[in-house]
Amino acid sequence: xxxxxxxxxxxxxxEIEVILDRAKYFQPLQNESFKRLDTxxxxxxxxxxxxxxxxxxxxxEIAAKRLGADSVSITASGSSVSKGESLVDTLNTLAAxxxxxxxxxxxxSGAPHFLSRYLPxxxxxxxxxxHEHPTQALLDARxxxxxxxxxxxxxxxxxGDIAHSRVAxxxxxxxxxxGVEIVLCGPPSLLPRELxxxxxGVTLEHNIREAIRDADVIMMLRVQxxxxxxxxxxxxxxxxxxxxxxxxxxxxxxxxxxxHPGPINRGREISSDVADSQRSVILNQVENGISVRMAVLExxxx
Amino acid sequence: MGKLLIKNGRVMDPASGFDRTADVLLVDGRVAxxxxxxxxxxxxxxxxxxxxxxxxxxDMHVHLRDPGFEHAETIESGSRAAAAGGFxxxxxxxxxxxxxxxxxxxxxxxxxxxxxxxxxxxxIGAITKGSAGEELAAIGSMKAAGVVxxxxxxxxxxxxxxxxxxxxxxxxxxxxxxxxxxxxHLSAGGDMHEGLESVKLGLRGIPSCSxxxxxxxxxxxxxxxxxxxxxxxxxxxxxxxxxxxxxxxGLKVTCESTPHHFAIADADMLPxxxxxxxxxxxxxKEDVHxxxxxxxxxxxxxxxxxxxxxxxxxxxxxxxxxxFGITGxxxxxxxxxxxxxxxxRISLMKMIALYTTxxxxxxxxxxxxxxxxxxxADVTIFDPDRKWTYDVNRSHSKSRNSPFDGRQFRGxxxxxxVNGSIVWQAE
Numbered sequence: 001x002x003x004x005x006x007x008x009x010x011x012x013x014x015e016i017e018v019i020l021d022r023a024k025y026f027q028p029l030q031n032e033s034f035k036r037l038d039t040x041x042x043x044x045x046x047x048x049x050x051x052x053x054x055x056x057x058x059x060x061e062i063a064a065k066r067l068g069a070d071s072v073s074i075t076a077s078g079s080s081v082s083k084g085e086s087l088v089d090t091l092n093t094l095a096a097x098x099x100x101x102x103x104x105x106x107x108x109s110g111a112p113h114f115l116s117r118y119l120p121x122x123x124x125x126x127x128x129x130x131h132e133h134p135t136q137a138l139l140d141a142r143x144x145x146x147x148x149x150x151x152x153x154x155x156x157x158x159x160g161d162i163a164h165s166r167v168a169x170x171x172x173x174x175x176x177x178x179g180v181e182i183v184l185c186g187p188p189s190l191l192p193r194e195l196x197x198x199x200x201g202v203t204l205e206h207n208i209r210e211a212i213r214d215a216d217v218i219m220m221l222r223v224q225x226x227x228x229x230x231x232x233x234x235x236x237x238x239x240x241x242x243x244x245x246x247x248x249x250x251x252x253x254x255x256x257x258x259x260h261p262g263p264i265n266r267g268r269e270i271s272s273d274v275a276d277s278q279r280s281v282i283l284n285q286v287e288n289g290i291s292v293r294m295a296v297l298e299x300x301x302x
Numbered sequence: 303m304g305k306l307l308i309k310n311g312r313v314m315d316p317a318s319g320f321d322r323t324a325d326v327l328l329v330d331g332r333v334a335x336x337x338x339x340x341x342x343x344x345x346x347x348x349x350x351x352x353x354x355x356x357x358x359x360x361d362m363h364v365h366l367r368d369p370g371f372e373h374a375e376t377i378e379s380g381s382r383a384a385a386a387g388g389f390x391x392x393x394x395x396x397x398x399x400x401x402x403x404x405x406x407x408x409x410x411x412x413x414x415x416x417x418x419x420x421x422x423x424x425x426i427g428a429i430t431k432g433s434a435g436e437e438l439a440a441i442g443s444m445k446a447a448g449v450v451x452x453x454x455x456x457x458x459x460x461x462x463x464x465x466x467x468x469x470x471x472x473x474x475x476x477x478x479x480x481x482x483x484x485x486x487h488l489s490a491g492g493d494m495h496e497g498l499e500s501v502k503l504g505l506r507g508i509p510s511c512s513x514x515x516x517x518x519x520x521x522x523x524x525x526x527x528x529x530x531x532x533x534x535x536x537x538x539x540x541x542x543x544x545x546x547x548x549x550x551x552g553l554k555v556t557c558e559s560t561p562h563h564f565a566i567a568d569a570d571m572l573p574x575x576x577x578x579x580x581x582x583x584x585x586x587k588e589d590v591h592x593x594x595x596x597x598x599x600x601x602x603x604x605x606x607x608x609x610x611x612x613x614x615x616x617x618x619x620x621x622x623x624x625x626f627g628i629t630g631x632x633x634x635x636x637x638x639x640x641x642x643x644x645x646x647r648i649s650l651m652k653m654i655a656l657y658t659t660x661x662x663x664x665x666x667x668x669x670x671x672x673x674x675x676x677x678x679a680d681v682t683i684f685d686p687d688r689k690w691t692y693d694v695n696r697s698h699s700k701s702r703n704s705p706f707d708g709r710q711f712r713g714x715x716x717x718x719x720v721n722g723s724i725v726w727q728a729e
């Protein structure tokens with residue numbers, strides 16, 4: 001059976017804790033001068049990115065290399081995908097080269113889930129459409145734990161385009177399993193009412209000030225109204241009503257941390273002074289990405 | 303043509319209310335006798351003991367893909383799948399290539415069916431040229447060539463004024479207008495029912511209201527024009543309520559449900575399996591209950607499969623890329639007995655009516671949907687207790703896109719008789 005990582009939704013809390021603990025173990029390595037282990041020597045990881053990505057792809061590549069595995073990266077442009085090959089054929093071709101794992105990002109929700117039914121090779125989901133981005137949620141949890149030491153009982157506000165966010169979905173599932181109070185905030189067109197039932201502990205809020213009140217963690221999401229097929233919200237006034245500004249932080253707990261999966265849009269969903277403030281842990285998230293992905297690859301390949 | 307004597311079956315005919323164990327004698331394509339201990343010299347006998355002998359089932363919503371998409375289905379293969387599902391008559395939707403929007407295409411289908419089909423095929427013509435929603439198709443000429451209804455199934459007429467003119471024209475030719483009710487702006491980009499499941503899966507939603515607003519529009523237009531209006535594959539609870547309301551007002555409004563819409567809900571989907579992708583989408587549990595209640599109450603007149611074959615290469619893709627539609631001819635009886643009859647929601651007589659008098663009345667098919675002496679010898683023999691397992695790889699259809707592969711059924715067709723000849727028989 002395929003022992004990859006397709007999403008957070010199907011994981012049990014102890015499985016998540018094992019990965020987070022292991023990621024903590026890998027953290028000090030990132031500051032060593034010699035950063036390479038040989039845990040996965042001789043293993044081959046293929047990074048297959050059908051959607052543009054810089055940080056996630058590089059982060060997976062570095063994680064594989066620090067564990068001693070070989071990794072190759074393929075992007076959709078310049079590959080057979082752009083010649084009209086079907087997804088199943090592309091993956092079957094790759095699988096015939098006997099990689100030990102495939103890390104995959106795809107613009108269609110469920111693409112890795114669909115493939116995993118036909119492929120023996122474990123697949124790590126590096127983001128599928130608007131569905132899940134499990135390693136992002138894991139690195140976010142690691143980052144919160146580094147600052148707070150616990151997840152249980154925290155109040156986390158997730159703000160932005162929830163409807164189209166795989167980061168939000170994975171985070172909701174993970175945080176809910178740890179008893180976090182989750183407040184989702186955004187304009188109604190980007191915040192489907194059904195989200196209130198997606199997992200225990202979730203509430204919906206349309207007012208950013210109410211969402212942030214007493215929050216321990218604020219997670220901002222990237223907003224790309226101009227890339228949607230329709231006008232879901234007046235583009236010009238998004239920042240005024242849903243952008244995070246310094247004055248909002250006073251409503252939250254004094255030690256609140258601000259997170260963002262990146263890449264950030266300064267002046268769109270987050271002001272520059274918040275992004276660069278002491279409260280921002282955005283670069284810690286990036287750093288934790290490597291430790292968390294090392295833990296995931298090790299779990300799958302060992 | 304010869305003779306066939308169906309012995310000792312429970313003969314059930316909703317048109318007359320007949321329900322008794324009897325023999326049925328078919329001679330030269332006509333029903334020659336129904337009664338006890340019939341016999342005839344040199345007759346072939348079919349033992350129907352313990353089985354139901356019913357008028358030939360009619361599926362008024364089928365896609366045969368011929369002409370133009372013969373890799374998915376042909377008139378011949380589709381008719382064989384129909385026979386294997388117990389259907390003696392099927393109506394084929396016009397979304398072929400070319401679209402059935404002219405007497406020429408209608409005549410091709412009629413002629414092809416005469417040569418190759420093992421069941422009766424009644425074409426449905428397009429409402430607009432190319433089903434493009436703009437200019438009316440040659441409705442009168444198509445009627446003369448054999449269409450029994452008009453519909454732009456799959457490409458609903460968005461322009462209300464065009465729909466009004468279509469209804470007016472159709473009433474002049476005494477044809478029903480069948481609409482696939484979907485506001486394409488509300489449903490744009492959607493892949494499954496909009497609800498908790500779509501939000502969980504990160505798939506774009508097709509809201510129930512995209513069906514409801516079109517059902518409402520068309521009912522209002524049917525009132526203005528006096529046309530016979532039929533809602534295809536109704537799936538949303540507000541739509542069922544509106545059809546019941548229209549009936550109560552005395553309008554000539556009818557509707558059909560598919561077996562998959564009364565049998566399964568969005569939460570029953572295997573995630574990202576395109577064999578669960580169709581339009582309208584599998585809706586919520588509440589909608590499924592409303593559809594079943596509508597069948598029980600009579601708001602829903604007809605059961606039809608919306609058999610929509612697609613080859614594996616088109617369905618083996620990312621969910622959002624896959625075309626809409628599933629096959630259905632071979633699983634209709636099993637789903638109906640399982641979900642409606644054995645659950646006690648409807649009687650066997652009601653089930654038969656939904657597949658016989660129901661569609662025959664909507665389409666005003668002469669000599670179909672009844673089992674009476676002198677009538678055409680189309681007979682469906684089925685066993686409501688027959689246990690069998692659906693193996694999609696043994697389907698008579700050219701396509702394999704069914705979510706019911708491997709499902710065990712209680713109830714299935716045993717023999718299908720068209721014009722007095724057995725065209726299919728269970729192994």
